[in-house]
Amino acid sequence: MSEAPGKSKRSPRKATAKKATPTKNTKKATATKSTAAAKKATTAARKATEATKPTKPAAAKSTAKPAAATSTGKPAKPALKVTQPESRLSLVRRARRINRELAEVYPYAHPELDFENPFQLLVATVLSAQTTDLRVNQTTPRLFAAYPTPEDLAAANPEEVEELIRPTGFFRAKTKSIMGLAAALRDRHGGEVPGRLEDLVKLPGVGRKTANVVLGNAFGVPGITVDTHFGRLVRRWKWTDSEDPEKIEALVCDIFPKSDWTMLSHRIIFHGRRICHARKPACGACPIAHLCPAYGEGETDPEKAQKLLKYEKGGLPGQRLKPPPDYPGQPAPPLAAG
Numbered sequence: 267m268s269e270a271p272g273k274s275k276r277s278p279r280k281a282t283a284k285k286a287t288p289t290k291n292t293k294k295a296t297a298t299k300s301t302a303a304a305k306k307a308t309t310a311a312r313k314a315t316e317a318t319k320p321t322k323p324a325a326a327k328s329t330a331k332p333a334a335a336t337s338t339g340k341p342a343k344p345a346l347k348v349t350q351p352e353s354r355l356s357l358v359r360r361a362r363r364i365n366r367e368l369a370e371v372y373p374y375a376h377p378e379l380d381f382e383n384p385f386q387l388l389v390a391t392v393l394s395a396q397t398t399d400l401r402v403n404q405t406t407p408r409l410f411a412a413y414p415t416p417e418d419l420a421a422a423n424p425e426e427v428e429e430l431i432r433p434t435g436f437f438r439a440k441t442k443s444i445m446g447l448a449a450a451l452r453d454r455h456g457g458e459v460p461g462r463l464e465d466l467v468k469l470p471g472v473g474r475k476t477a478n479v480v481l482g483n484a485f486g487v488p489g490i491t492v493d494t495h496f497g498r499l500v501r502r503w504k505w506t507d508s509e510d511p512e513k514i515e516a517l518v519c520d521i522f523p524k525s526d527w528t529m530l531s532h533r534i535i536f537h538g539r540r541i542c543h544a545r546k547p548a549c550g551a552c553p554i555a556h557l558c559p560a561y562g563e564g565e566t567d568p569e570k571a572q573k574l575l576k577y578e579k580g581g582l583p584g585q586r587l588k589p590p591p592d593y594p595g596q597p598a599p600p601l602a603a604g
């Protein structure tokens with residue numbers, strides 16, 4: 267567009283004066299321009315700073331270097347720096363986040379003892395002391411076929427029971443326990459397993475752990491199962507440093523709503539068996555490494571860690587001969603084939 271003739275005749279003095287005292291609009295335009303320039307400079311500076319930063323945050327710190335890819339095949343999440351001492355609020359948030367992320371890793375978590383009724387689960391849990399659930403699952407089919415009810419087991423010949431449960435170890439003591447238990451069920455509870463904690467813990471050989479397993483899985487009553495895996499993992503995660511199962515149970519009950527208790531127990535035990543092992547935790551393949559203050563206690567090399575994985579995570583059979591239908595691994599083999 268051409269300029270208006272009058273404007274071109276403006277004296278240079280006037281023009282200079284106008285330049286020296288800009289109008290409101292010119293001021294606004296200048297201000298906008300300087301803001302844009304400032305923004306541009308800030309963005310450029312930020313980009314330059316980012317370019318010089320390491321690509322993995324805190325890669326050199328032992329608590330903040332999760333693996334590049336985890337056992338789930340997903341890229342590792344950014345590390346959460348766990349400061350010590352940690353506030354109660356932060357611990358609760360981190361603990362609940364661990365539970366949520368474990369739920370994604372093990373959506374199929376379940377009790378790893380085969381059972382068809384509360385009596386079978388109670389006996390199998392007592393037999394699982396000092397041995398693996400796998401060995402119990404390989405042993406109980408013959409035991410329950412021979413003695414399907416508490417009355418049958420209470421009246422059995424102890425030597426025959428010993429022979430049947432021999433593969434689980436400590437078979438003489440365990441025979442006494444399960445026969446005493448069967449007799450108590452017969453005599454005190456009409457041959458039924460009671461569905462209350464206070465009754466269960468009064469049965470011979472039944473502690474809180476066994477009672478909570480039975481309540482949570484056979485009766486749908488929420489319970490925390492503090493076994494060796496559970497205790498080890500919550501200490502690694504710095505939820506507590508206690509070795510006392512009852513104190514651990516009370517602490518965890520305070521962190522999580524009741525509705526989470528049973529599944530939380532399964533997820534933690536699954537993680538302990540598959541990835542966060544007692545002797546060689548597979549930190550380099552751990553999907554919750556970014557939330558774990560003990561990262562680095564085990565193997566951190568992703569390839570080496572991958573080789574440590576067990577059960578379905580390592581492509582191996584599970585512990586149950588009859589796993590639930592959604593279990594993605596292979597069922598365990600029976601004893602003769604094991």
Ligand code: SF4
Binds near residue numbers: 563
């Ligand atoms: S394997 Fe265990 S110790 Fe290692 S990062 Fe995972 S949860 Fe922590």
